[in-house]
Amino acid sequence: MLVTIALLLSLNAASAAFLSGAGVALRRGNGPVISAQSRIAMVAKQTPHGGKLIDLFVHDKEAAKAAADITVELNDRQSCDVELLCNGGFSPLTGFMNEDEYTSVVQDMKLPSGLIFGLPVVMDTADSNVKVGSKLLLTYKGTDMAVMTVESAWEPDKPKECLSCYGTASIEHPGVRMVAMERARKYIGGSLQGLGVPTRDFPCATPKGGARHAPRQCRR
Structure with missing residues (x-):
């Protein structure tokens, strides 16, 4: 050793x-x-990014679900973001970035606190019923993944985001293509309460028996 x-x-x-x-x-x-x-x-660095490993999963899942007023079915990309936010993979974030956090990361590659964060982690929606104050039950292929409290909603400058984050506005770049063609016009940010993790078609094997492990499990 x-x-x-x-x-x-x-x-x-x-x-x-x-x-x-x-x-x-x-x-x-x-x-x-x-x-x-x-x-x-x-x-x-051995400590989690930001100094603390985030875990957003709640014990009283039924109470969290009961507070939701809109159900949103996630796509593959969004569901992966939700899982990583809830299990601490995106520590120190405790939810999708709000507008101030998004702007800071796009412009300076840092959170408002000064902590380095390379790319914005945002939720997008085309649903006009989703507004600040909405509580969204985020589902994915039959799994209730999280409840999101919408705290910020805005229409981003996508060309600026692409140029700042990827250095190009070419649609041939996969990141630019995702922002321009996959993400909806409106971004929303807010805190999450984790509920569950779906069974995926692409399980990630790890050294610990081949099953998918959350960041906290990998640190044991």
Whole structure:
């Protein structure tokens, strides 16, 4: 174990020295440059992003569901976002980003708190009945996944989002194509109460027996 740790530290140090000497850095679109040292430090960090692993699943699921006034069937992409928000995969987020958080991430690749966050995580809808204050029961193929309290609703500047996040407005880019053609015109943000996780057609195998594990389970 000690040999393995020492080897990893040596590789990290060597990588940092090499990348620093070569002047290698990453830029997301036209956003800020991220140095090699910063990237290595982020990878090596053992604490959850933001310092706390989020878990949004509630014990009293029936009470949470009873408060919902609109049912929304999620698509594949939205259901994955909901699952990652609820199980802490998108820590420190406690729901879909509101307009201020979205704007901060698009412009500066950071949450308003200053914490780095690479891409916006938003819910989209074409339902005119969904407004600020609505409580949405989010379902996916027969599974009640979460209840969302809508706290923010806006129409984003999608060309700006694409240029800032992906560095291009070309529809050939999969991210641009998703924003332009898959996401609805209106974005909504708000907190989530997790209810359940669906059985997916594409289960993700993990080293722990081949089953899908949430971030908290992988840390045991």
